[in-house]
Amino acid sequence: xxxxxxxxxxxxxxxxxxxxxxxxxxxxKGPGIFQPLYDVFRLFRKGAVYxxxxxxxxxxxxxxxxxxxxxxxxxxxxxxxxGLISFDGDFIFFAYVLGLGKFFxxxxxxxxxxxxxxxxxxxxxxxxxxxxxxxxILIGSLALLTGHTSFHDIFLSLHLGSSVSYxxxxxxxxxxxxxxxxxxxxxxxxxxxxxxELTMVHEVMILDNxxxxxxxxxxxxxxxxAIYGTLIFNLFSGTISYQYAIPLFIAMQLLLAVVAGIVExxxxxxxxxxxxxxxxxxxxxxxxxxFATLLISGKFI
Amino acid sequence: xxxxxxxxxxxxxxxxxxIYAVPASQKAYVAIITIMLSALATSWLAVSALTGNAVSFIxxxxxxxxxxxxxxxxxxxxxxxxxxxxVITGVIYGSGYLRVYNETxxxxxxxxxxxxxxxxxxxxxxxxxNSMAFLIAWELMSLSSMFLVIFDSNNPQTxxxxxxxxxxxxxxxxxxxxxxxxxxxxxxxxxxxxFTAYFGxxxxxxxxxxxxxxxxxxxGFIPLHSWLPxxxxxxxxxxxxxxxxxxxxxxxxxxxxxxxxxTTDYILIAEVIITVSVLTGLYGILNAAMHRDFKxxxxxxxxxxxxxxxxxxxxxxxxxxxKMPLLYYLGFGGALLHVLNHSLFKSLLFxxxxxxxxxxHTRDMEKLGGLLKLMPRTAFTFLIGAVAIGGMPxxxxxISEFLIYNGLMQGIQLDxxxxxxxxxxxxxxxxxxxxxxxxxxxxSFGVIFLGSPRQHLHHEVHxxxxxxxxxxxxxxxxxxxxxxxxxxxxxxIAKIMVHFSPLNPMPEPLGFLAYSQLLQQISLYSLLIIxxxxxxxxxxxxxxxxxxxxxxxxWGCGYTAGNAQQQYTGxxxxxxxxxxxxxxxxxxxxxxxLGAGDIFPTPKRYVSHYHDFFEDILxxxxxxxLLYAVNxxxxxxxxxxxxxxxxxxxxxxxIFLLTxxxxxx
Numbered sequence: 027x028x029x030x031x032x033x034x035x036x037x038x039x040x041x042x043x044x045x046x047x048x049x050x051x052x053x054x055k056g057p058g059i060f061q062p063l064y065d066v067f068r069l070f071r072k073g074a075v076y077x078x079x080x081x082x083x084x085x086x087x088x089x090x091x092x093x094x095x096x097x098x099x100x101x102x103x104x105x106x107x108x109g110l111i112s113f114d115g116d117f118i119f120f121a122y123v124l125g126l127g128k129f130f131x132x133x134x135x136x137x138x139x140x141x142x143x144x145x146x147x148x149x150x151x152x153x154x155x156x157x158x159x160x161x162x163i164l165i166g167s168l169a170l171l172t173g174h175t176s177f178h179d180i181f182l183s184l185h186l187g188s189s190v191s192y193x194x195x196x197x198x199x200x201x202x203x204x205x206x207x208x209x210x211x212x213x214x215x216x217x218x219x220x221x222x223e224l225t226m227v228h229e230v231m232i233l234d235n236x237x238x239x240x241x242x243x244x245x246x247x248x249x250x251x252a253i254y255g256t257l258i259f260n261l262f263s264g265t266i267s268y269q270y271a272i273p274l275f276i277a278m279q280l281l282l283a284v285v286a287g288i289v290e291x292x293x294x295x296x297x298x299x300x301x302x303x304x305x306x307x308x309x310x311x312x313x314x315x316x317f318a319t320l321l322i323s324g325k326f327i
Numbered sequence: 328x329x330x331x332x333x334x335x336x337x338x339x340x341x342x343x344x345x346i347y348a349v350p351a352s353q354k355a356y357v358a359i360i361t362i363m364l365s366a367l368a369t370s371w372l373a374v375s376a377l378t379g380n381a382v383s384f385i386x387x388x389x390x391x392x393x394x395x396x397x398x399x400x401x402x403x404x405x406x407x408x409x410x411x412x413x414v415i416t417g418v419i420y421g422s423g424y425l426r427v428y429n430e431t432x433x434x435x436x437x438x439x440x441x442x443x444x445x446x447x448x449x450x451x452x453x454x455x456x457n458s459m460a461f462l463i464a465w466e467l468m469s470l471s472s473m474f475l476v477i478f479d480s481n482n483p484q485t486x487x488x489x490x491x492x493x494x495x496x497x498x499x500x501x502x503x504x505x506x507x508x509x510x511x512x513x514x515x516x517x518x519x520x521x522f523t524a525y526f527g528x529x530x531x532x533x534x535x536x537x538x539x540x541x542x543x544x545x546x547g548f549i550p551l552h553s554w555l556p557x558x559x560x561x562x563x564x565x566x567x568x569x570x571x572x573x574x575x576x577x578x579x580x581x582x583x584x585x586x587x588x589x590t591t592d593y594i595l596i597a598e599v600i601i602t603v604s605v606l607t608g609l610y611g612i613l614n615a616a617m618h619r620d621f622k623x624x625x626x627x628x629x630x631x632x633x634x635x636x637x638x639x640x641x642x643x644x645x646x647x648x649x650k651m652p653l654l655y656y657l658g659f660g661g662a663l664l665h666v667l668n669h670s671l672f673k674s675l676l677f678x679x680x681x682x683x684x685x686x687x688h689t690r691d692m693e694k695l696g697g698l699l700k701l702m703p704r705t706a707f708t709f710l711i712g713a714v715a716i717g718g719m720p721x722x723x724x725x726i727s728e729f730l731i732y733n734g735l736m737q738g739i740q741l742d743x744x745x746x747x748x749x750x751x752x753x754x755x756x757x758x759x760x761x762x763x764x765x766x767x768x769x770x771s772f773g774v775i776f777l778g779s780p781r782q783h784l785h786h787e788v789h790x791x792x793x794x795x796x797x798x799x800x801x802x803x804x805x806x807x808x809x810x811x812x813x814x815x816x817x818x819x820i821a822k823i824m825v826h827f828s829p830l831n832p833m834p835e836p837l838g839f840l841a842y843s844q845l846l847q848q849i850s851l852y853s854l855l856i857i858x859x860x861x862x863x864x865x866x867x868x869x870x871x872x873x874x875x876x877x878x879x880x881x882w883g884c885g886y887t888a889g890n891a892q893q894q895y896t897g898x899x900x901x902x903x904x905x906x907x908x909x910x911x912x913x914x915x916x917x918x919x920x921l922g923a924g925d926i927f928p929t930p931k932r933y934v935s936h937y938h939d940f941f942e943d944i945l946x947x948x949x950x951x952x953l954l955y956a957v958n959x960x961x962x963x964x965x966x967x968x969x970x971x972x973x974x975x976x977x978x979x980x981x982i983f984l985l986t987x988x989x990x991x992x
Contacts, residue, residue, distance in 0.1 A: 144895020
């Protein structure tokens with residue numbers, strides 16, 4: 027329960043802080059950190075324009091996408107308190123529920139019959155496919171290390187063994203951060219600020235969405251960032267008590283947002299053709315975690 | 328009980344006679360009734376076998392076969408139930424699908440009689456426990472399905488696919504025969520009990536490999552899969568649905584049956600199965616993502632799912648090897664449940680794809696588009712199948728894949744380093760398979776049903792008849808039952824597992840009950856997804872009520888003359904993927920470069936096809952060499968009757984002389 031509240035809280039400021047960091051880095055004053063939220067609320071109040079090519083798929087897709095992200099959010103634990111949904115192997119559920127949302131957002135984009143949206147959909151499907159093994163090997167290694175298979179148990183017992191696990195946590199944080207970047211279509215995979223449809227990934231998929239639906243999609247994006255941020259926090263939190271954990275969590279989310287903002291300010295997007303290779307590299311970092319785990323648990327003989 | 332077993336074939340034969348007698352428009356109904364009655368008899372026995380009353384009797388099969396044991400144990404009961412359900416939905420769907428052929432009475436007679444025989448032979452394959460009798464039923468199954476595949480026999484492509492299937496199935500039979508004879512010479516009996524004796528005293532690995540090749544050809548493990556992408560598109564859709572849903576599963580049944588008799592070499596066999604299966608899964612889905620023929624896409628997707636089932640079997644064997652009951656239960660249990668799940672959603676997908684083909688007369692998805700508006704119900708069933716086959720909650724595919732994932736995670740905790748690494752890589756492989764199947768099915772659904780029509784079709788497209796839709800709804804209902812009451816199916820599987828390996832009885836492990844509760848919990852969470860989606864949908868309706876909604880053209884990024892031809896194609900959707908894997912997914916292009924002197928260009932042709940890696944590298948190379956060698960003997964078949972008479976005389980002389988020499992010796 028606590029995790030849900032904190033994720034919603036983090037989601038409310040994460041993107042705002044990220045945008046603010048970017049504007050400061052480029053010498054502008056920039057909007058307030060809650061501007062993205064105001065934008066979403068404004069969208070919720072608006073009417074909508076639908077393409078005449080679309081069918082009911084286009085209408086239900088944002089709803090299912092949003093729902094899937096919310097359900098995935100319920101799986102994420104926070105420190106000592108488990109997520110609302112917590113069972114052995116829940117991370118598989120987490121990944122597959124997000125997959126359900128992705129499925130619908132992709133076919134929603136294809137429903138418009140626009141070549142640009144099809145292009146974005148194809149890229150999104152491809153990138154998230156490549157990100158999948160990195161996530162699974164990472165969590166699988168942590169499961170091997172701790173002997174548990176649910177998010178909550180894995181994170182709780184991650185640091186009970188030795189402090190070497192913090193090094194693993196750092197690698198894991200890198201992988202998760204990059205997956206968050208991919209899933210949310212940010213630098214260095216995708217540039218949300220680009221103005222050319224040909225080079226967009228996520229933004230181009232939602233070109234035809236408007237009003238309430240667009241609001242749902244944006245909200246889901248905010249939540250996704252916070253979900254991955256919380257997972258990263260959990261890699262380090264272990265069993266610290268709430269009065270330290272909560273401020274630490276907020277500080278860490280702010281830090282992540284600032285880091286992401288700085289990365290976006292000073293880095294150009296990768297070439298589209300190199301993206302896939304780059305994402306495959308993530309899997310090899312995960313494999314590094316896996317072999318380190320094997321070393322730690324003494325299974326290399 | 329024994330009478331019921333006999334009634335299954337008596338009903339089928341009687342039904343075949345009646346099908347022959349009645350007029351063309353009635354044949355399908357007779358086939359439906361026959362199959363239902365026959366299925367009722369065997370299902371009754373299967374259910375009673377699952378509740379603990381295994382049926383078994385022996386009949387005298389003549390000097391050659393001797394005692395033939397007919398038995399329905401829990402394992403065959405599971406497969407028999409799956410066969411019966413899929414064939415019943417298939418025959419009802421088929422009655423609607425073939426309605427347009429009502430004038431061609433002879434063809435229909437042949438088709439429906441074979442369909443009844445096909446069903447009968449599949450059920451009997453699961454019941455016979457005597458090598459010779461098993462091979463006869465197996466052969467009957469292959470032959471009848473081959474004739475079902477070539478229903479459209481005027482099309483040379485279809486005939487070619489049928490012959491390809493026939494040849495490959497007989498290579499499979501050769502391997503099976505070698506295996507059975509091998510056992511026969513060591514033990515002196517054709518009964519399946521001989522396996523126990525053989526495996527108890529000999530090396531298990533090589534005989535298993537022989538059977539794995541034989542049954543794997545049926546199941547479609549790489550590199551033995553190459554018949555699937557040809558036969559499935561060629562067959563009428565109700566046949567491809569049943570073939571893909573059930574007949575390939577009988578390959579799995581065979582492998583499972585052999586596994587129950589194994590006594591040693593578990594680890595080696597498990598490692599081989601897992602490795603082959605992961606590669607099968609990846610290869611199958613990768614190819615499925617490429618192809619534009621949507622039935623070919625589904626055929627490759629079947630190969631992928633066989634890979635997933637194989638992973639489950641490998642995990643189960645690892646459990647046997649390491650004496651870990653939980654691993655054993657999760658692996659084989661996941662595999663068996665996935666057999667059921669795949670037979671459901673794959674037949675659903677083939678049926679809805681068949682409806683599209685029946686209405687549009689094309690299997691090329693690049694020619695379609697926007698069908699959702701013309702065939703909304705078919706689009707709905709295809710969508711359900713597409714989401715379920717990707718293993719996404721709240722559908723049934725997730726349940727079995729979840730069990731297999733859990734098996735892998737239990738396996739990672741083993742102590743052997745090579746096994747851990749194998750499991751971890753399989754884990755990653757399975758996740759990639761999941762991601763790729765999202766690409767495959769978003770592409771197929773999006774290109775076929777969404778957007779606007781890419782080409783003008785020569786036929787007017789309508790929604791298909793209730794005969795074709797209702798079976799699909801039944802399949803969806805059963806899929807939902809698996810998704811929301813998994814504990815029931817899990818309990819059934821637990822029963823199968825207890826009796827599965829008589830040599831190595833594995834007691835129900837401690838943590839097993841917890842898994843049943845876990846699945847129940849997951850079904851609740853699946854319900855939560857649906858409820859939450861409805862809540863959000865309600866909220867959306869409530870907030871947006873009375874708001875202005877306008878309809879406009881799709882945003883063309885400033886370009887206002889966009890047309891349907893400019894929509895994103897399926898080919899471009901999977902292009903970046905195919906480029907990345909161009910060492911496996913072979914693309915052949917045929918086109919002529921524009922020469923330097925071509926001042927006035929003429930119309931150009933550009934053709935690009937994806938080729939099957941293994942077919943090109945292994946099979947075609949081999950058959951080409953064979954043809955090259957055989958060419959030298961061409962002079963024998965020279966077309967002159969005189970020569971042929973001479974051959975006859977030489978043959979008779981040879982026999983005559985040899986007999987004399989034999990007598991003299």
